[in-house]
Amino acid sequence: MDLATTGLTGAAYWLPIVWAVLVATAIFIYVVLDGFDLGLGILFLAERDKRHRNIMIQTIAPVWDGNETWMIFGGAALYGVFPNAYATILPALYLPVLIMLFALILRGVGFEFRSRMHTEKAQNLWDIGFCGGSFVATLMQGIILGTLVSGIHVEDNKFAGSSLDWLAPFPIFCGLAVVCGYSLLGATWLIWRTESDLQSTMRKWAGILSVAMLVMIAGVSVWTPALHTTYMQNWTAWPQILLVAPVPLAVIAITGVMFLALRGKTSRRVPFFCALAWFFVSFTGLGINIWPYIVPPAMTIWQASSPPASQAFLLAGSMFLLPLILAYTAYAYHVFRGTVNEHSESYH
Amino acid sequence: MTGADAIFLARLQFAFTVGFHIVFPAFSIGLAAFLAVLEGLWLKTDKQVYLDLFQYWLRAFSIVFGMGVVSGLVMSYEFGTNWAQFAQKAGPILGPLLGYEVMTAFFLEAGFLGIMLFGMNKVGKKLHFFATCVVSLGTLISMSWILSSNSWMQTPRGYSIEPGTGRFIPEDWLAIVFNPSFPFRLVHMALAAFLSVAFIVAGVGAWHLLRAKRTGNQPTEAVKVMFSMAMWMAALVGPLQMLAGDAHGLNTLKYQPAKIAAMEGDWESEGYAPELLFGIPDMKNEVTHYKIAIPYAGSLILTHSLSGKVPGLKDYPKDQRAPSYVVFFSFRIMILLGVLMAGTGLFSLWLRRKGTLWTNPLLLRAALFLTPAGFIALLCGWVTTEVGRQPFTVYGLLRTADSASPVPGASIGITLAAFVVVYFIVFASGISILLRGFAEEPHRGEPGPDAHHPQRAAAMAAAVSDTAAAGHTGSGE
Incomplete structure (x- = not known):
């Protein structure tokens, strides 16, 4: 860290830190929002009842465009404030990124098209597109994360690895972990937003997925420090250990609340927020882990940065635009609040 | 490759x-x-x-x-x-x-x-x-x-x-x-x-x-x-x-005259330039074949005068031509x-x-x-x-x-x-x-927003008639 920041003072030092926090926040918001609608997509085919499928769709129909916009924002922000990272990560992860994009296209249009099909067969095909696309996109997001954490081979400021580096055990494990996690978000979202039979089914799913999620969190936590010595140091060095030590405790505490809530049939929202809390804790742990790198182990946030003139220009607008965006996004969710059942107004 | x-x-x-x-x-x-x-x-x-x-x-x-x-x-x-x-x-x-x-x-x-x-x-x-x-x-x-x-x-x-x-x-x-x-x-x-x-x-x-x-x-x-x-x-x-x-x-x-030259298929920079209706530009031999042209129209369109000089691709090095x-x-x-x-x-x-x-x-x-x-x-x-x-x-x-x-x-x-x-x-x-x-x-x-029926009633009508489409037209009348 000292090495990377030598000679950097003032804006050139602080702006990248501010942006690293902002980009991480944006990615987290994306994970939260698109996480539950991707997860809902993964669980989609497991639900055989057509009416239930329509209800599932209705819970996200008014908001999914906005959820996906956070991903576009992530891309644009990286491009603008960390262009060297953008230009390294994307070629390095060329195939998983493109497979993810294909999958997101299929699921997005599957979502819009399915209800406009006149035959059962055509609708089933787009249901498969929606579910399969959601699954593959999620898997690829996990693989991208896993590959990034395992480290990207960079020489001369350019990606110098092979195009199949991502097909390795750790990235694939991360992919499956994210699939479990998003499915859990989807299931708990549906517990919140639906009623009766569908809600009970989702409670069952949420229980199974919670167990799977815990196993995955434990697996990734044990595996990650073994990947690089700096990771081990990051986790055990003073004062970071003050941040790291509460993480397992937090996970255990959340687990307790989650299972209590899943058993008590009354609390509709608590499971969803427990799932979010798991994500938050894991995400923070990961952030501490790779800090101050953005492309571990080759590029720090300072090395990846665009000039202060660019970062400052975008920051100036973000300071009031992002709160405004959060405000009207919250309003849109508020308008479509409440549980959805088969008597609700149809959106398609 | x-x-x-x-x-x-x-x-x-x-x-x-x-x-x-x-x-x-x-x-x-x-x-x-x-x-x-x-x-x-x-x-x-x-x-x-x-x-x-x-x-x-x-x-x-x-x-x-x-x-x-x-x-x-x-x-x-x-x-x-x-x-x-x-x-x-x-x-x-x-x-x-x-x-x-x-x-x-x-x-x-x-x-x-x-x-x-x-x-x-x-x-x-x-x-x-x-x-x-x-x-x-x-x-x-x-x-x-x-x-x-x-x-x-x-x-x-x-x-x-x-x-x-x-x-x-x-x-x-x-x-x-x-x-x-x-x-x-x-x-x-x-x-x-x-x-x-x-x-x-x-x-x-x-x-x-x-x-x-x-x-x-x-x-x-x-x-x-x-x-x-x-x-x-x-x-x-x-x-x-x-x-x-x-x-x-x-x-x-x-600002981009070389682009205009490529769009027009013009090779020589000249005044009183014709406008080509058709032609097949040949980058290698630096010529446009099978031209059908309207005299003076090129200058007229681009410079709004008959004598105006229009750019030609030959004004630019070969490795800068579109x-x-x-x-x-x-x-x-x-x-x-x-x-x-x-x-x-x-x-x-x-x-x-x-x-x-x-x-x-x-x-x-x-x-x-x-x-x-x-x-x-x-x-x-x-x-x-x-x-x-x-x-x-x-x-x-x-x-x-x-x-x-x-x-x-x-x-x-x-x-x-x-x-x-x-x-x-x-x-x-x-x-x-x-x-x-x-x-x-x-x-x-x-239907617009339903002022006469409360929303639940409209939803019930939709449920009764089973499909949302039927409910749509039903509740609007």
């Missing part, structure tokens, strides 16, 4: 995906504005026909918008996957512009789209109209940012180049955003979007009018109103677009379609005076034939300006060959094939859904 092949594949892939994408935002820009006008007219006049039309085109809008979102998502990553060196060097300038586009436009559109599509009963008429206007405004803001950054690649200003890294460093953001070609490109593109949608609406209207004529029925009022509105738009915007295009051309002549055999044709197709659309618009004015707007078979057939003309012209114009910028990504400063990613050609080739397959499926399905919707006439008596 050589580097040049990989770059060619990367370009092909980028062109394919962006070409596919560009249609949908343009469609959204025009359609959102049309929807805002329809809803505004409905609120003002309280005439049911405007609400019927609003709901009819809203169904198409949700499909078009969704396809725009997913194909746009690809674009925001493709600068990195395919053009890593470009992203590294121009990212400090273009990245923040894209960031502002997302923050000021995409979120706005997506945030209010749900309310626009599904929220009429929940928020009431006025707030719903506000949401429609916000979505429409969002599409326009989005277009402004993206054309600003595209224009910067054509006419870069307000930057310095960092020694050693070759990065573009922003020096003056106002100069970057309001670079010399931006205002012309913005106006040209906005008019193109409006004209494209006008001809889609006109085509759908014409199809129903022709069908009514064939079956001996009276056309419905909604069909007549939409055809009439579309023809007003064509009559106003069609000719205006020719003026805007002319101004844009003069701007290009000033492929004339592409832009020569794309430019001419665009012009031809533009003239046909403006002519149709003007023709409709005359028929309107005669009172045969809704019955003249020539106009109806022309409108049907020209349904996709706006979009084809738009794509041709886009090819002209982008291919005309070659062999540079940032005009005169950064070569396309120095912009690519370190990705093997095989990966690009495989994903290109996958893009073609996926987009073909998506495009074909989307078009077929749109066409099926257009084959129906606008429904009469579309």
Whole structure:
């Protein structure tokens, strides 16, 4: 860290830190929002009842465009404030990124098209597109994360690895972990937003997925420090250990609340927020882990940065635009609040 | 596979995906504005026909918008996957512009789209109209940012180049955003979007009018109103677009004369230059074959004087010439379609005076034939300006060959094939859904927010009649 920041003072030092926090926040918001609608997509085919499928769709129909916009924002922000990272990560992860994009296209249009099909067969095909696309996109997001954490081979400021580096055990494990996690978000979202039979089914799913999620969190936590010595140091060095030590405790505490809530049939929202809390804790742990790198182990946030003139220009607008965006996004969710059942107004 | 092949594949892939994408935002820009006008007219006049039309085109809008979102998502990553060196060097300038586009436009559109599509009963008429206007405004803001950054690649200003890294460093953001070609490109593109949608609406209207004529029925009022509105738009915007295009051309002549030379297939710089109607530019032998020319017209069009000197490709080194055999044709197709659309618009004015707007078979057939003309012209114009910028990504400063990613050609080739397959499926399905919707006439008596029945009652009616569609028409009457 000292090495990377030598000679950097003032804006050139602080702006990248501010942006690293902002980009991480944006990615987290994306994970939260698109996480539950991707997860809902993964669980989609497991639900055989057509009416239930329509209800599932209705819970996200008014908001999914906005959820996906956070991903576009992530891309644009990286491009603008960390262009060297953008230009390294994307070629390095060329195939998983493109497979993810294909999958997101299929699921997005599957979502819009399915209800406009006149035959059962055509609708089933787009249901498969929606579910399969959601699954593959999620898997690829996990693989991208896993590959990034395992480290990207960079020489001369350019990606110098092979195009199949991502097909390795750790990235694939991360992919499956994210699939479990998003499915859990989807299931708990549906517990919140639906009623009766569908809600009970989702409670069952949420229980199974919670167990799977815990196993995955434990697996990734044990595996990650073994990947690089700096990771081990990051986790055990003073004062970071003050941040790291509460993480397992937090996970255990959340687990307790989650299972209590899943058993008590009354609390509709608590499971969803427990799932979010798991994500938050894991995400923070990961952030501490790779800090101050953005492309571990080759590029720090300072090395990846665009000039202060660019970062400052975008920051100036973000300071009031992002709160405004959060405000009207919250309003849109508020308008479509409440549980959805088969008597609700149809959106398609 | 050589580097040049990989770059060619990367370009092909980028062109394919962006070409596919560009249609949908343009469609959204025009359609959102049309929807805002329809809803505004409905609120003002309280005439049911405007609400019927609003709901009819809203169904198409949700499909078009969704396809725009997913194909746009690809674009925001493709600068990195395919053009890593470009992203590294121009990212400090273009990245923040894209960031502002997302923050000021995409979120706005997506945030209010749900309310626009599904929220009429929940928020009431006025707030719903506000949401429609916000979505429409969002599409326009989005277009402004993206054309600003595209224009910067054509006419870069307000930057310095960092020694050693070759990065573009922003020096003056106002100069970057309001670079010399931006205002012309913005106006040209906005008019193109409006004209494209006008001809889609006109085509759908014409199809129903022709069908009514064939079956001996009276056309419905909604069909007549939409055809009439579309023809007003064509009559106003069609000719205006020719003026805007002319101004844009003069701007290009000033800042990118080599592009003009390639568009015109001219090799020698000369005064009293002819305008070629047809020809086959031959880059290798530096000549244009099979020319059909109008004497003096080239000088007249480009310089507004007979003696004006126009540029020739030979003025520029061979390695700085855009492929004339592409832009020569794309430019001419665009012009031809533009003239046909403006002519149709003007023709409709005359028929309107005669009172045969809704019955003249020539106009109806022309409108049907020209349904996709706006979009084809738009794509041709886009090819002209982008291919005309070659062999540079940032005009005169950064070569396309120095912009690519370190990705093997095989990966690009495989994903290109996958893009073609996926987009073909998506495009074909989307078009077929749109066409099926257009084959129906606008429904009469579309429900607005239900003032008489509380919402639960309407929902119950929907549940009783089992399908939402049946409930829809039931609760509106």
